[in-house]
Amino acid sequence: MLLTALAPGLAWAQAPQFPSDTVRLVVPYAAGGATDIVARAVVDKLAARWGHAIVVDNKPGAGTTLAAAQVARGAGDGHLLYMTTSAHTISGLLYKKLSYDPLKDFAPLTLIAKVPLVLVVRPTLNVKNLDEFTRYVQSNADKVSFASPGNGTAQHLTGEMFNATMKTQMVHVPYKGDAPAITDLMGGSVDAMFATLTVVLPHIASGKLKAIALANGKRIEKVPDIPTFGELGLKNFEAATWFGVLAPASLTPALRERISGDIRAVVGQPDLKARLVDLGGEVVSSTPAEFDTFMQAEFRKWQDIVKQSGAVIN
Known part of the structure; x- marks a missing residue:
């Protein structure tokens, strides 16, 4: 009994010093x-906690x-970490050929925060709520x-999910990024968008866009007046841009818990938490097991929607 009780402590004591070098x-x-x-x-917070430099390495494309493939091939010693978004799980469904598995080749550390998508419409669209918007779409x-x-x-x-759920036929207009899409939406060239809340917050506040509903399980502190789809009768209609930290799958369980705990500790600091809330986020700060469950659920949720949309990347 005594040996069993001491085992976790012994394992921790025998673990190598971390970090021993710059973390990327x-x-x-x-x-x-x-x-x-x-x-x-x-x-910024984590480097101070660890007393070691952490370099942010931007690898778009x-x-x-591209970035995910590089991390999947990397050493699982804790010195290589990866902050990604909902695109990570969706990519496994979109790309015909990937050199990695988005779920199996990574060790989930923590889901830091979620920023829900919000249905916004052009200011000249004569609808005030979800019911009016749905009827307008169905009649046009x-x-x-x-x-x-x-x-x-x-x-x-999420737009395709709305079409499938409400039996509507909105036409998708893809852009190269948020900025041109929102510019055209405010100008009236397109009618609606399921946008990341952070991106459209100032335009909602200024009245340049009308917010209809949040694709989230609960209202968001930053915009308490915007109702959720669930409140308006569309249950379980949820979609978000999320920010989570992963590592290569070979990371040891001990290091996984250590790094996850440290990230959660700094995310819980009042000033950082307030900054995430100010971005329109919902702070989650999950355990590795909770993040793993979340990613599995995300993969299943988008699977049918990707099939229905016909979206594929060779």
Whole structure:
């Protein structure tokens, strides 16, 4: 009994010193975007906690798959980490040929936060709520358009999920990023968009876009007046851009728990937590097991939607 009780402590004591070198956090997007902002905020706190330098390595390209492939091949010693988004699980369904498995080749550490998607419409669209929007779309089959930052993104697939759920036929208009999509939406060239809340917060506040509903399980502190789809009768209609940290699958269980615990500790600091909330986020700070369960559920959720949309990347 005594040996059993002491075993976890002995294992911890025998674990190698960590970190023993510079830690590299790979981000699959360019500097300045939401993922990069969150990554650098976490890194600042984590470097101080560890007493070691942490370098943010921006590796954009191919819908996050270039960066993910590099991390999947890396050493699982804790010195290579990966902050990614919902694109990570979706990529496994979109790309015909990947050199890695988005679930099996990574060790989930923690889901830091989720930023829900919000249905926003052009200011000249004469609808005030979800019921009016749905009736408008249903009575204008093939005439109502919705924008997204690209084929196969969570924003695109959420629009297809709405079409499937409500038996509507909105036409998808893909753009090369959020900025041009939102510009055209505000200008009236397209009718609606399932947008990441962070990106459209200022436009909602200024009245340049009308917010209809949040694709989230509960209301968000930053915008308490925007109802959820669930409140409006569309149960389990949830979609988000999320920020989570992974490592190569070969990371040991002891290091996985250690690194996850340290990241969760800094995310829990009031100033960092407040910054994430200010971005329109819902702070999650999950355990590795909880994050693993979440990623599995995300993969299953998008599987049918990807098939229905016909989205594929060779």
